[in-house]
Amino acid sequence: IFIMKLLVILLFPGLITSCGGDSSYGLPPKLLLVSFDGFRADYLKNYDFPHLQNFIKEGVLVEHIKNVFITKTFPNHYSIVTGLYEESHGIVANSMYDEATKKHFSESNDKDPFWWNGAVPIWVTNELQENRSSAAAMWPGTDVSIHNTTPSYFMNYSHSVSFEERLSNITAWLSKSNPPVTFATLYWEEPDASGHKYGPEDKENMSRVLKEIDDLIGDLVQKLKMLGLWENLNVIITSDHGMTQCSEKRLIKLDPCIDHSNYSVIDLSPVAAILPKINVTEAYDRLKNCSPHMHVYLKEDIPNRFYYQHNNRIQPIILVAEEGWTIVLNASSSKLGDHGYDNSLPSMHPFLAAHGPAFHKGYKHSTISIVDIYPMMCHILGLKPHPNNGTFGHTKCLLVDQWCLKLPEAIGIVVGSLLALTILTGLIIIMQNRLSTTRPFSRLQLQDDDDDPLIG
Ligand SMILES: *[C@@H]1O[C@H](CO)[C@@H](O)[C@H](O)[C@H]1NC(C)=O
Numbered sequence: 116i117f118i119m120k121l122l123v124i125l126l127f128p129g130l131i132t133s134c135g136g137d138s139s140y141g142l143p144p145k146l147l148l149v150s151f152d153g154f155r156a157d158y159l160k161n162y163d164f165p166h167l168q169n170f171i172k173e174g175v176l177v178e179h180i181k182n183v184f185i186t187k188t189f190p191n192h193y194s195i196v197t198g199l200y201e202e203s204h205g206i207v208a209n210s211m212y213d214e215a216t217k218k219h220f221s222e223s224n225d226k227d228p229f230w231w232n233g234a235v236p237i238w239v240t241n242e243l244q245e246n247r248s249s250a251a252a253m254w255p256g257t258d259v260s261i262h263n264t265t266p267s268y269f270m271n272y273s274h275s276v277s278f279e280e281r282l283s284n285i286t287a288w289l290s291k292s293n294p295p296v297t298f299a300t301l302y303w304e305e306p307d308a309s310g311h312k313y314g315p316e317d318k319e320n321m322s323r324v325l326k327e328i329d330d331l332i333g334d335l336v337q338k339l340k341m342l343g344l345w346e347n348l349n350v351i352i353t354s355d356h357g358m359t360q361c362s363e364k365r366l367i368k369l370d371p372c373i374d375h376s377n378y379s380v381i382d383l384s385p386v387a388a389i390l391p392k393i394n395v396t397e398a399y400d401r402l403k404n405c406s407p408h409m410h411v412y413l414k415e416d417i418p419n420r421f422y423y424q425h426n427n428r429i430q431p432i433i434l435v436a437e438e439g440w441t442i443v444l445n446a447s448s449s450k451l452g453d454h455g456y457d458n459s460l461p462s463m464h465p466f467l468a469a470h471g472p473a474f475h476k477g478y479k480h481s482t483i484s485i486v487d488i489y490p491m492m493c494h495i496l497g498l499k500p501h502p503n504n505g506t507f508g509h510t511k512c513l514l515v516d517q518w519c520l521k522l523p524e525a526i527g528i529v530v531g532s533l534l535a536l537t538i539l540t541g542l543i544i545i546m547q548n549r550l551s552t553t554r555p556f557s558r559l560q561l562q563d564d565d566d567d568p569l570i571g
């Protein structure tokens with residue numbers, strides 16, 4: 116029996132490691148999910164991040180995260196924790212209106228579970244597991260009772276709570292709670308706020324802001340090391356969207372095209388949600404030629420690639436501004452940076468970095484979708500994912516307990532096989548030649564054979 120066990124262990128090492136999923140036996144895996152709002156993917160290339168680069172050196176980096184349309188804060192944060200497109204999780208904008216119930220939603224009026232109950236975020240699933248709890252130092256939805264459940268530990272949203280306090284409280288919860296906190300979130304408003312204010316092309320101001328972000332990442336790592344959490348905790352640092360440069364000179368004014376009494380604006384820029392008070396076709400006709408710098412869609416004609424159509428909270432007409440353009444009614448705009456645009460634009464993409472026992476060390480990956488993060492997090496925590504739009508396979512290369520063929524390896528295998536084949540062929544030819552030299556007449560015979568077709 117001992118020998119059989121040994122054989123099983125030798126033959127199927129994957130079976131055994133995939134059950135544990137964590138190097139520290141007995142302890143359940145833990146995950147801290149961090150978002151720095153509006154962290155555009157290429158900030159990493161264009162600015163210095165010594166602390167973040169150290170974190171990446173010992174972990175993994177995904178250079179681009181393709182996020183979901185519309186590329187706004189609440190919708191994308193909810194896609195990260197549900198793996199769903201916006202039309203499926205129901206948080207389709209930062210400002211919403213539901214015609215059937217006449218309810219309004221905004222960033223400062225977001226606590227009605229009605230808006231959130233279309234999906235089950237990962238902290239709720241984790242909270243319902245025996246002997247596990249969740250904690251949140253803010254993240255859209257974590258202070259709302261979704262499916263009658265909040266994280267065991269959370270903060271009501273307030274932008275005036277410092278990063279230091281959020282960090283200090285979330286790490287205290289991660290280290291001391293019973294049942295243990297196994298999933299935690301940490302949210303910070305920058306560099307989004309400064310990106311809007313200065314515009315991403317203001318190198319001077321943005322490098323100051325981004326250095327502050329990097330210092331916060333340094334504080335995070337130091338704190339986790341000090342508390343002895345660093346080695347066993349999985350940490351994901353990511354964001355909801357990027358940022359692009361706007362200008363006073365790139366305004367799309369609606370007032371000259373359609374009388375403001377003819378419709379309600381549920382959301383304005385860069386994706387306007389229009390609820391007409393007049394015939395929809397008529398409103399559409401007035402808007403469709405309003406500006407060459409925006410697309411005007413009837414709800415039923417919204418491109419499939421946006422996965423942004425099948426929800427009552429999506430209004431009958433949406434206007435999508437071209438990158439860098441701002442939709443206004445008549446006034447001017449003071450924003451120098453914005454996001455919300457087409458999710459295929461690289462400027463709208465955030466990044467993802469991760470460190471911990473679940474992740475490889477020193478591995479770089481080019482791109483995944485924002486909805487792929489959810490099944491990966493469920494895998495790390497050993498949770499059964501709810502139906503979602505992500506693909507676990509897309510993140511296998513990031514994880515130590517998964518087998519994945521990386522591109523360089525694949526090329527290596529192909530080149531290696533070709534080389535081996537060439538050598539083998541060479542050897543066979545040499546052997547044949549050797550053989551032929553030992554048989555004096557074989558060459559002559561071969562030549563005879565070669566001549567045959569010519570004769571025939
Ligand atoms: C939960 O914790 C209790 C007490 O520590 C233990 O007896 C029980 O087996 C645990 N349940 C699971 C599912 O781990």
Ligand SMILES: *[C@@H]1O[C@H](CO)[C@@H](O)[C@H](O)[C@H]1NC(C)=O
Nearest residue numbers: 258265267268269270271272
């Ligand atoms: C959040 O705010 C509500 C109402 O304002 C309050 O009842 C609740 O205790 C607060 N929760 C926390 C965790 O601070």
Ligand SMILES: *[C@@H]1O[C@H](CO)[C@@H](O)[C@H](O)[C@H]1NC(C)=O
Nearest residue numbers: 269270271276280281283284
């Ligand atoms: C953080 O923890 C401290 C100490 O327990 C507490 O006094 C404070 O209210 C907490 N902060 C927030 C925002 O919950």
Ligand SMILES: *[C@@H]1O[C@H](CO)[C@@H](O)[C@H](O)[C@H]1NC(C)=O
Nearest residue numbers: 312313317318319320321323
């Ligand atoms: C940007 O930075 C420069 C110099 O650092 C400063 O003079 C300027 O006021 C800043 N811009 C804004 C909008 O604060």
Ligand SMILES: *[C@@H]1O[C@H](CO)[C@@H](O)[C@H](O)[C@H]1NC(C)=O
Nearest residue numbers: 373374375376377378392393
């Ligand atoms: C729509 O706008 C026109 C002016 O263009 C106005 O005469 C009309 O009363 C408006 N209709 C409604 C329903 O507000």
Ligand SMILES: *[C@@H]1O[C@H](CO)[C@@H](O)[C@H](O)[C@H]1NC(C)=O
Nearest residue numbers: 393394395396397398399400
């Ligand atoms: C809206 O107007 C179009 C023509 O402009 C007409 O065909 C359609 O029936 C109208 N729809 C409604 C609901 O009145």
Ligand SMILES: *[C@@H]1O[C@H](CO)[C@@H](O)[C@H](O)[C@H]1NC(C)=O
Nearest residue numbers: 370374375376443444445446
């Ligand atoms: C701009 O539009 C608003 C809302 O329709 C209106 O109250 C305001 O008077 C308009 N301003 C100008 C300068 O037209």
Ligand SMILES: *[C@@H]1O[C@H](CO)[C@@H](O)[C@H](O)[C@H]1NC(C)=O
Nearest residue numbers: 199200203422501502503504
């Ligand atoms: C996304 O996932 C949900 C839940 O499984 C499903 O209902 C929906 O059809 C999916 N969307 C797409 C475009 O596949």
Ligand SMILES: [Zn+2]
Nearest residue numbers: 152153188355
């Ligand atoms: Zn945001």
